[in-house]
Each structure stands twice: as C-alpha cells, then as structure tokens.
Amino acid sequence: MAQLKLSNLAKHFGAAVAVEHVDLEVRDGELVALLGPSGCGKTTTLRMVAGFVEPTAGQILIGGKDVTHAPPYARDTGMVFQSYALFPHMSVAQNVAFGLEMRRMGRAEREQGVLEALKLVKLDHLAERLPRELSGGQQQRVALARALAVNPSVFLLDEPLSNLDAKLRSEVRLQIRSLQQRLGLTTLIVTHDQEEALTMADRLVVMDRGKVLQVGTAEELYERPANAFVAGFVGRCNLISGFVDPGGVFRTDWGGEFAVPQESAPGKAIFALRPERVALRPGTGHGIPGRISAITYLGSLSEYHVDVSGNSFLVSMPPPPNDSPLRCLKIGDQVSLTWDVAAVRLLPFEPSSNQGEEP
Template sequence: MAQLKLSSLAKHFGTAVAVEHVDLEVQDGELVALLGPSGCGKTTTLRMVAGFVTPTAGQILIGGQDVTHAPPYARDTGMVFQSYALFPHMSVAQNVSFGLEMRRLGRAEREARVGEALKLVKLDHLAERLPRELSGGQQQRVALARALAVNPSVFLLDEPLSNLDAKLRSEVRLQIRALQQRLGLTTLIVTHDQEEALTMADRLVVMDRGKVLQVGTAEELYERPANAFVAGFVGRCNLISGFIDPDRMFRCDWGGAFKTPDSSTPGKAIFALRPERVALQPGAGQGIAGRITAITYLGSVSEYHVDVAGNGFLVSMPPPPNDSPLRRLRVDDPVSLSWDVAAVRILPFEPSSNQGDEP
C-alpha cells in the first residue's frame, strides 16, 4: 500500500487553475520530488497534502486513511517550511517541542523526543540557544528536528534549502537524504532546483501549469523525456522544431536536415539532443558546420556555444588536454558537429515550447 496517495487532486482559485487532476503514489520509505518552475503548482500540491490548502476536488490518503478534509494536526505529517518558521523567542529545544505540546504529549515523553530529534540532526549541544544565535544551516536542522520529533508518517519539505548558500546547500541535501534513508521516512519534497531533485529523490514528478507531465527516476526523465518541456527542464538539451519526412530525415524549420532513429514517425516533431552527446571538431569537417559564439570553462566540463545557420547549439565535454587543438579554439572559429543518431530523441511537437533556443 502506498503511504501517500493523491487521486485526481485539484485546486482552483476562482477561475485560475493552480493544480489540475494530480494522481500520485509515494511508497513507504520513498523520497519523491515535485519539480518545476515557479507557479507550476508544486507548492500548492504540497500544502494540500499538509492540510493548509483545501482541495477543490480529489482525494488525499495517508496510510490508507482519507485525510482530504482533516486539519493539519490530524494528518500525521511533519513539515519543513521554506522560511523554517522558527519562533525567535523560543530556544532550540522549545521550538522542537512545540508540535509535541500541541499534540498534548506528557513532559517526559516530550523531553525524550526532543533530545532524540536533536541528536539525529547533531544539535543536542545547542538545545538552549535561540534561533538568532544559530547559522542558517543550523536553523534549517532545527526545523528538520521539529518535523521529525512528531514521528510523522509522511515527511513534507517545501524548498528546504533555498535560503542556504551553494556549498552549504550541497552538504545539507546529502544530510537530509542520509537521514531520510536511515529512518525510512516517506517523503515528499518541493524544489525548483533540478540538481537538488536529481541527487535526493528516488523518483521525480515534473509539473508545469498545474499538471504532472512525467513521473520517473532521474535516469528515466533524463534519457527518455516525455516531451520538450521535460527534456529542457531536467538537464540541458538542444531542442529543434521541425518535421520528419517520409525518408525519416528531420527537416529543421530553419532548413537543416538530420538523420533520425529508424523508429521515427513522419510528421511535426521536436529533435532533442543532449549537449554531452555532441562531438565537436575544429575547422570545417564532414559534420554540421558551425561557428563558436562562446566558450565557458566550468571546471569538470567546458561548454561550447555554437551557431549553426543562425541557431544555437550547445556542446558539453570534459576540458581538452593542453596539447589538443580544441584548446586553441576561440570565439568565431569554425567547427563541425557530429553525433550518434542513437542519442537523438524525437519528441511530440508542442507549439508553446521554447524550441530551437540555445540551452
């Protein structure tokens, strides 16, 4: 049985549709990430699960029990808010104890649970401090401890790392994932950060405009995106609008022509190709002719932005050796591009997508 099940969940604010018919099951001990741009409906979905927003339609089940219209305190959930929502006048221990007091637990049990939760997040030595005396990372862990102290059936996190700097964010997301796995917590996390979702989640749910576009593992979404939006949002991708002719050649809207996999069906389509699957050679070769418009060194990879007949192509590869001709490439130099046709994905045509734009 799924620990959390959403059936045809929807939320309308007047005539505006925030969430439309979301169906999702989160298994016991699984971490699922709701991923998408701002305004896609992911936070509204999470807040409906928590009980802070009343659904317009649909059903929410936790542990097989219908909690669609139950108040937040009756849902057996623990939530970490984006702002942490710590009480500034309360000590760390008092903040962690607050939810337990609302559940009317006895003092001895409260103190035991607070101590246990603070040990889990390695803050038991700071129990008497006030939130203002803590770093951002420590405040975030207090919020985690407060949610964990109630022993929730479902753990909810709303952009929990957005207020941390990049280095701390990387460290804390690993801590959260390790803690979630060690405790076997059924977890739903909201994020707009694809790297965060890819490194933490067992499965990802990509949303846009209130709808679920695709659900799957990071590998499934990256290698087999359902559409151009997913391809462009999970990782980076060269997306080109055009059509497949009867000979299974992809004819770009701007005039280029590329081979497609044998299974491709003639008609309007989107040509999708990941930047790391493109090979680049200096000078005019037998591949697709282009010209360098920018080179970006990112440490583990170098990115080459290439103009092909007025359209942007992105190529990503490890930095070349010092003696490689690629090292000598500069902006405006001619290059040729090539790729294995097996790396190409042909996706459904979607007029609203940002197709053909440089990633």
Template sequence: MGNLVLEALCKRYGSSTAVERVDLEVKQGEMVALLGPSGCGKTTTLRMVAGFIPPSEGRILIGGQDVTRRPAHARDTGMVFQSYALFPHMTVGQNVAFGLEMRKVGRAERDGRVMEALRLVRLDHLADRLPRQLSGGQQQRVALARALVVNPAVFLLDEPLSNLDAKLRGEVRMEIRALQQRLGLTTLIVTHDQEEALTMADRLVVMERGRVRQVGTAEELYENPTDPFVAGFVGRCNLIEGRLEAPGGFRAASGALLHCDVEAAEARPDAALLALRPERIGLQPDAEGGGRVAAVTYLGAQTEYLVEQDGTSLLIIRPTPTLADPLRRLAVGDAVTLSWEAAAARLLPAAT
C-alpha cells in the same frame, strides 16, 4: 509510517485552476520531488497534503486512510518550511518540543524524544541556544528535528534549502537524504532546483501550469522526456524545430538535415522537434567542417561551445580539455565538425 496517495487532486480559485487532477502515489520510504517553475502548482499541492489548503476536488490518503477533510494537526505529517518558521523567543529544545506539547505528550517522554531528534541532526549540544545564535544550516536542522520528533507518517519539505548558500546547500542536501533513507521516511519535497531534485529524490514529478507533465526517475526524465517542456526543464537541451523528411533524417526549420534513429522516426511520425543533449554531441576542430564556433564559455570543469551549422545553433558541453587537447585552442570563428549517435537525438511532438 505509510504511503501517500493523491487521487485526482484539484485546486481552483474562482475561474483560475492552480492544480488540475494530480494522481500520484509516494510509496513507503520513498522520496518524491515535485519539480517545476514558479506558479506551476507544486507548493499548492504540498499544502493540500499538509492540510493548510482545502482541495476543490479529489482525495488524499495517508497509510490507506482518507485525510482529505482532516485538519492539519490530525494528518500525521511533519513539515519543514522554506523560512524555517522557528519561534525566536524559544530555545532549540523548546522549538522542537512544541509539536509534542500540542499533542499532550508527557514531560518525561517529550524530553527524551526531543533529545533523540536533536541527536539525529547532530544538534543535541545546542538545545539551550536561541535560533538567532545559530547559523542558517543549523536553523534548518532544528526545523528538521521539529518535524521528525512527532514521528510523522509522511514527511513534507517545502523548498528546504532555498535560503542557504551554495556550499551549505550541498551539505544539508546530503544530510536530509541520508536521514530520510536511514529512517525510511515517506517524503514529498517541493523544489524548483533541478540539481536538488535529481540528487535527492527517488522519483520526480515535473509540473507545469497545475498539471503533471511526466513522472519518473531522474534517468527516465533526462533520457526519455515525453514532451518539449520536460526535455527543456530537466537539464540542458537543444530543441530544434523541423519535420521528419526520411527515415533517420530530420529537416530543421533552417534547412539543415540532422540524423536521428530510424526506429524512433517510425515510432514518432508526428515529430516536430529534435531534442539533443549538449553533452552527447562530439566536437572536433576541422578546417573543412560545416560548423563555426560562435561562443566559448569556460566553466572550470566543463566548457560550453555554441556552434552555428547550416543556420542552426547548437550548444555543446564538453569536459574542459587538457592543454594538449586541440579543443583547448578553439576560438570564436573556428571551423568544426559535429557528430552524435543517432539514438542520442530524441524526437518529440510539438509543444502544447
């Protein structure tokens, strides 16, 4: 086992840049998620680490060893692909054993390691089945066992849950995280799913157009985004254009005056956006209120309200009210009052 270090890693295709100077350290036993929209460079970065794509510039170090120019099979990594990539004509056991055979591991040791890997994912009783005889979740666990059986220094996961249905995705997500923590695996995972990244990873790397926008824990990125892209991509967020007019006052482009933290305003004189999380906004029916309900969307455990106030639209998310709660009777057109703590409103620079 060891850590993974990326130093100024770049990938260019002619005049097009897919990845631009990524610097990152994944510590021993840590799970880090590369998160971003399609085409942001996260999968290209993972494939450079795996050795499937040569970098244009930069270095890749595993356990302190420079592996930048080593072929994929000599990097001491284990990879789980989005499509599982199981051999259909091989049994579960043979699929898991394949990597060991390529490494010339003896038959006795190989059989023991295969069964141990299958026990880890609770599939040792299905060693003689073919992939087509397994469910999607079971096939994904076979792919996990195949990556683990070689005892990799770095564990790589490329959108490992995207082919599973929602219920199964949640179950396998917990299994992967528990297994990673129990074995102390240094892990890099690629995903576009926010919930997947927030619940599985120790730290997140948010990427856009080949660049890293912010690195931090889920809480750091959610509570303290450094720019509008991160604020809008990690969770739901109201992003309101405008300018600081006075300490603690933010004048929206619509003309509405919204309050914010005085100290934050002094620290961010260039603020051009106010970021406000929907669940931080208080909502009360009020015949004299300045807001009007434009839409109400019931989502089971929570309800979303779209409110128009002084020409500004704000999304509010609240736990679905009980039958006795006045919010339960809110309907489109009703007058309401909005409130939030000043510290909940984050000030951000203009989008770049």
C-alpha cells in the same frame, strides 16, 4: 505501510488553477522530489498533503487512510516550510516541542521527544538558544527537528535548502538524505533546483502549470523525457522544432536538414539532443557547419556554443587534452557537428501541459 497516494488532486484559487489532475504515489520509505519552475504548484501540492490547504477536488491517502479533509495535526505528517518559519521568540526546544503540544502530548513524553529530535540533527546542546542566536544551517536543522519530533509517517519538505549557501546546501542535503534513509521516512520534497532533485531523490516528479508532466527516476527522465519541457528542465538539451519527412530526415524551421532514425513517424516534432552526445571537429566538411560563439570552461567540462544558421547549439565534453586540435579553438572559428542518429529523440511538438483541457 506509510505510503502516500494522491488521486486526481486539484486546487483552484477562484478562477486560477494552481494544481490539477495530480496523481502520484510515494512508496513506503521512498524520497520523491517535486520539481518545476516557480508558480507551477509545488507548495500548494505539499500544503494540501499537510492539510493547510483544502483541495478543490481529489483524494489524499496516507497509509491507506483517507485524510483529504482531516486537520493537519491528525495526518501524521511533519512539514518543513519554504522559509523554515521558526518562532523567533521561542527557544530551540520550544520550537521543536510545538507539534507535540498540538498533539496534546504529556510533558515528560514531550521533553523526551524534543531531546530525541534534537539529537537526530545534532543540536541537543543548543536547546535553550533562540533562533537568532543560530547560524542559517543550524536554524535549518531546528526546522527539520521540529518536523521530525512528531514522528511523522510522511515527511514533507518545501525547498528546505533555499536559504543556505552552496557549501552548506550540499552538506544539509546529505544530512537530510541519510536521516531519511536511516529512519525509512516516506518523503516528499519540493525543489526547483534540478541538481538537488537529481542527487537526493529516488524518483522525480516534473510539474509545470499545475500539472504533473512526468514521473520517473533521474535516469528515466534524462534518457527518455516525455516532452520538450522535461528534456529542457532535467539536464540541458538542444531542442529544435521542425518537421520529420519520411525516410529519416528532420527539416528544421530555418531550413536545416538533420538525420534522424529511419523509422521516425513523419510530422511536426521537436528534435532533442543532449549536448554531450554531439561531437565537434575543427573546420567544415565533416557534418553540420557552424561557428563558435562562446566557450565556457567549467573544470570537469567545457561547453561550446555553436551558431548554426543563427541558432545556438550547445556541445559539451571533457576539456580536450593539450595535444588535441580542439584545444586551439576560439570564438569565431568554423566547426562541424556530428552525432550518432541513435542519440536523437523526437518529442511531441506540443508540450503535454498544453494539451487537453478536459473538465
């Protein structure tokens, strides 16, 4: 069993808290993505798992073994770094051999390991090249081979696609995922790109300001976000702060009144509604009145930005057919917005990352 378990993991740099109270389990063969904005502690978490950063508190278990204070080479992890960090003066083969040398492996065994790892990423024919003689995508695959060569129990990837263009990115993304599934690698990948996380991961971890806000499948995070930060970070969401009155009325801070489920608990809250759950009709009198401020055509989707009493509401839908009255809508037109009350989620007013600074 090669599962990874983090318990109450923390890292402070002097007075600055980079990571705090991180509890996380990555199951055997599972790919989990750490997702969050720049500076939220993703790299620090991964480096603690790899052994390059000493935790301030907490515990790291790999396959049930406590490795919290073990050196990197004794952890059975393979890591791909944020800027893939190949050694420029070493050939592809020497780069891939690096981790094996660190583990004091004999020459014949090492050469075999290098060849196997390069075959995995289909680069065995370029073993003698230098990194600068490779394309970006090929360099990326050398970095993957270097991490895989040590036959890790836990595979760690820090934004492995960040230096690739959009097309190469989706290609390498698929390669990593199929390699990971074929080898059954327990994998923790860092990204700040939600699309990358949604397409690759079995489960996602949303972090903000050093803390884990929510862990779940893409669908769980999208359909049942724990707070406004997660709702806004995984997919797009209309988020409006206000107050729930008894009887299913939500009063926005700017005086609007929206229907919410009858049984909603009264009090301050954030009204959350996905843009594809809002219906839009030309003219007034059929729902919440607004005015179109922008229309974006995205191929498979059209997005309408609707100004409602000075607040922007996002509505998305497949492009309307040619004979639809929506087809003629233009900026400045009056429209009405409606939605099914069941599509509304009321989220806690304070994002959980601001709550409880317990010691």
